[in-house]
Amino acid sequence: MRRRVLLLVGATTSLVLVAFLLPLALLIRDVAADRAVQAATVRAQSLSALVATTDAAALSLSVRQVDTDATVFLADGTTLGAAADRTSLVELAFHGTSASGDVPGGREIVFAVAGPTTTIGVIRTFVPDARLSAGVGRAWLLLIGLAVVLLAVSLVVADRLARSLVRATISLAAVSHRLARGDLDARADPAAPAEIGVVATALNGLAGRIADLLREERETIADLSHRVRTPLMALRLDAEALAGPDDAERIGSGVDAVQRAVTQVIEQARRRGVDPAGSSDAAEVVRERVAFWLVLAEDTDRRVGVDVPDGPLPVAVARADLEASVDALLGNVFAHTPDGTDFQVALWAGADGGARLVVADAGPGMDATAVRRGTSGSGSSGLGLDIVRRTAEQAGGGLRIGASERGGLLVTVDLGPPA
Template sequence: MAGALTSGAGDKGVAAALAMAGPGTVVHTPGIAPSPGGRAGAALIDRAAVAPEPTVESVDGGMVRLVPVTVGEKHSVVEAFIPASELTKDTARDWWLLLGLAVVLVGGAVFVVDRLARGAVSSARNLVEAALAVGDGDLGVRITPSGPRELAEAGYAFNRMADRLVTSRTDERELVADLSHRLRTPLTALRLDAEALDPDDTQIIDLTADEVDRRRGIRRIRQAIGTLEDEVNHLINTTRQAVAAQVAAPEDGLCDASEVVRERMMFWSALAGDQDRQYRVVGANLRIPVPVARAELAAALDAVLGNVFRYTPQGTAFEVGLSRRDGWVALRVDDAGPGIADPEQALRRGQSNQGSTGLGLDIARRVAQNTGGSVSLDRAAMGGASVVMLLADADATPKIPSRFGLVGRGRPAREKDPVRRRWQRGRE
């Protein structure tokens, strides 16, 4: 209606616009009595005529919207009446829809939060149970990290901690076993010296009292050595049974392999002389540094030589050789004994068919592997077993182990098993 008046429509146009506007639309002229059918009073109409914007006012039975229209010098006010029934139509339905939507949103939010909280609580509970299990001594417990980011990170940290605990306890057990095995070297010397003493039989009638006491002392010495050796074996076996997995950490240090060989042979030469064993040392006259702690290399050499004295008859000859080539140092111990029937089993830690703990060769293997090398078993030229420790040369950059075979042979050998690096001699 305001558009029709503004465009200057005639009486017919204004009448048509009123007809289209429908009931409740009235045109008032300010300063004159309100037109019939209108709901707004004269004061309200006069105030709306000078207002810059349309006004909305409440009246009896509803609300009116008053729009001022100025065409030339003529001022008009268009009134549109909206009954109260139209204003509140479908309001209850809208409120119920809003209420239902609010209930759905709140319920969904509660469900989602409950799911998230349940996952977090479950992850925290699993972490607590795993920590309690580790505290009770079960180091095999691991958890599957889940839940919020922080709890998942805590789960990964817990698994790493458990792995470190297993590794630390394994290293500790292995160290105890290896240190116990080192005691067998002096025990072997004591046992051999004790066996070289006079018989301990005291049943001979014509023995003097002093001789009986002396033989009883020899018997006590032998019994004490046997008891001590049994205790050491029991300690080694008990420690091995408690180890969950073998984790070897490389040793730091540097020593002269030739010096270690010469020093240890001074010890073993006395026993060799007592047992009429012929021996020879080859290649230990020059300095050959290796990245192994001195005590570790000495323990490995003692373990191999101890096997020679323990498992070969008295009078069996042996040879210790040392050489270097292509960034590697080979320490070889040969003997003229019966040899080793199953080399692969002999290299397994804790495996022995001789009634021992089976750790001697494994000590040598670990020392060699800590430098990137290996230990191999083969038939020696002397007829018995040949044990070769391949160590990295500290003065050279280690390369791929060359196939030069064992020391003192000069015969190339092919690597039959790359995993075990068994150095063959090229002979039957």
């Protein structure tokens, strides 16, 4: 933008200077030539009276004193003063016509001196080109210098103006980037020049509206999540009242897991800005969640293949988020495949750090569009795979969906290493 402003001002100023200074330069040249011709004409005319009243000897001396470039041609053929040829203008002057004309090297001026009955002589003076253009070169240099100064001043002023515009634009872009990163406290300067200030005011209003909407959304989610705690507490009391201790412990563990998830939702809903990055051991989390789901797998006659290394595999995902992602993947297997469908869970270290998690089943498979948020073909919310995708992308990885070797669904999740 700054360069474009400078180019525009430079081009406009140059056109104005050319339109003003070019005619002025031509006028200076013509004025200098007219001044030289006028001076030569005055000197030549001063000899007219001498030609009519003075003899040849005195006239020759007077011509040299008055104008060294003047020549007097008498009717008897005598030539006095500077040596010169009898040109066509001289012959024309002997017929009573005074005139002037351009000749090689300058300008020739002739005057006829009339007697009682005929022309008694012709005065010819010559103005060389150097005298016609005397002072023109210096005047043109001054004009060129003036043009350069004016152009430089206009560019400096335009640069200062462009800097203020560019600075305001860059500041406005920086504020928009901060808002995009989740810094909703960022505000633009409404005192920016011209239309940029209008855009800054509109951007500030938009940022305020977004902050209000997010605050309302967080409060709504927190309120809804908090309402779940009451039925969860009732479920816990019912679980503790069961006769079988194993059933009570199992149901109580499930209620605890749901309560932890609800608590996490409340905390995330009230958290401002971008969630802080966390880290966890992917191997430990996957082993624990697979062990949790093995009980249900035994009840539904599913064979589970587990390939998880012993060593720690640190990834850039908080433990709670990773647990939710693993649960979403395994929950999809139980929700979208019939009982007795086998599945396999594998985890290994990534090539550049982090880890790769693969869940493959032998079920009917799933459309790849199921990764879209809210898309589901079985009446569920359609958020499970989207949760996994967002978690993987926040960890610097990604999610891919394909077909397993046994025709079922193959989900590959890449998780980046901690910073």
